[in-house]
Amino acid sequence: MFTKIKQIIDEGNRFLITTHIDPDGDAIGSAFSLYWALDALNKRPLVYLKDPIPYKYEFLPIPPNFTRELPTDRYDGIFVLDCGNLFRVGPGHEQLKEMGPLVNIDHHTTNETFGLINMIDARACSTAEILCALYESLDITLSLDMAINIYTAILTDTGSFRFENTNSNAFIICDKMVRAGVKPEYVSRMVYNSHPKERFLLLGMVLATLTTYANDTIAMVHVTEDMFRKTTGTREMSDGFVELVKEIRGTEVAILLREIPTGYKVSMRSMGSIDVARICNLFGGGGHKNAAGCTIPGSLNEADKRVKEALGIS
Ligand SMILES: [Mn+2]
Incomplete structure (x- = not known):
């Protein structure tokens, strides 16, 4: 062989x-x-x-x-x-x-x-x-x-x-x-279970942005370049944040918007039959039914608005 x-x-x-x-x-x-x-x-x-x-x-x-x-x-x-x-x-x-x-x-x-x-x-x-x-x-x-x-x-x-x-x-x-x-x-x-302190400082700032929609079934957070700068956290330190947000009781779709030079990178996680790959596909992204991602150019407001439109919430 x-x-x-x-x-x-x-x-x-x-x-x-x-x-x-x-x-x-x-x-x-x-x-x-x-x-x-x-x-x-x-x-x-x-x-x-x-x-x-x-x-x-x-x-x-x-x-x-x-x-x-x-x-x-x-x-x-x-x-x-x-x-x-x-x-x-x-x-x-x-x-x-x-x-x-x-x-x-x-x-x-x-x-x-x-x-x-x-x-x-x-x-x-x-x-x-x-x-x-x-x-x-x-x-x-x-x-x-x-x-x-x-x-x-x-x-x-x-x-x-x-x-x-x-x-x-x-x-x-x-x-x-x-x-x-x-x-x-x-x-x-x-x-x-062993993370640098900066990850937790960053997590604090990210969780402060938590907004929920549709009877608390959709949870959204964001992380900006400014937060990375203030906490001296690195990009990899935000890994897993979206999974954490998904653990909020009642959440069916969790979304993290992360600022990149051209706009925002969107990570979505969902429960059961909710297909987030389909939503990310609308923005040229992809992934699996319960874990998908895409990139939306422009400001935080634009990314936020377009994601909410795609999910049918506002
Ligand atoms: Mn492998």
């Missing part, structure tokens, strides 16, 4: 590992675990990430060979992980093809098979699951550095074993990782 990938690893020495912009736990955990796996084989891997590591993944063992500058060297293999298309790697992605054979490892159904070698398994819960099978076929001894990255990747990509992609392998692999020394309490605390 991994014959070609094994050959590239066996015959090569210098490898580049990369993943998508705005990296999630699977992207980072997969990339870092592959680093430690290749390191265990006495190879010379380098991890390239366009974006900074989100604060909630800073506890993961960061490989000593890590860069945020797009490399320009030649490599014996370039691993592109968890990316449905090469564009997801970010600016400069077209250069990667010139730098060595591309190995595309992913679990998205929509994968565009852009690699020289494509290892796509849409039944896998995460990219980390596919990598685990690769490590086994390469007979790599599992280290704690590998295990904590793999565990984090699967925990986050399955939404803590709640999403539909949660399969039996998710549990089998995580069981192995716990046996290898991973502490589930520690990982979940670091990922979900």
Whole structure:
């Protein structure tokens, strides 16, 4: 199953590992675990990430060979992980093809098979699951550095074993990782319950904007550039705010408007049969029935007005 990938690893020495912009736990955990796996084989891997590591993944063992500058060297293999298309790697992605054979490892159904070698398994819960099978076929001894990255990747990509992609392998692999020394309490605390103070200062300002409509079934908040400045909070610190607003009792649709240079980015979450992707589609956005997003150009007032019109409230 991994014959070609094994050959590239066996015959090569210098490898580049990369993943998508705005990296999630699977992207980072997969990339870092592959680093430690290749390191265990006495190879010379380098991890390239366009974006900074989100604060909630800073506890993961960061490989000593890590860069945020797009490399320009030649490599014996370039691993592109968890990316449905090469564009997801970010600016400069077209250069990667010139730098060595591309190995595309992913679990998205929509994968565009852009690699020289494509290892796509849409039944896998995460990219980390596919990598685990690769490590086994390469007979790599599992280290704690590998295990904590793999565990984090699967925990986050399955939404803590709640999403539909949660399969039996998710549990089998995580069981192995716990046996290898991973502490589930520690990982979940670091990922979900340990935030910088600035996040809470920002949350205070955002919750002060809460407005509800339609008998308190629609809840809307917004966050502006000015709030980020005042609290010195970063964009990622507003992640999860819309889910929090959805927890207000009686809420069926939760909306967060976040200021961006050209206007407002809208995140919507809904309960049950309410389709917010349909509403976001009206503004050229999309997503899933219960979680969708779009961008509305212009001022806060305009964004607010147009969202309310689309939802039939005023
Ligand atoms: Mn993934």
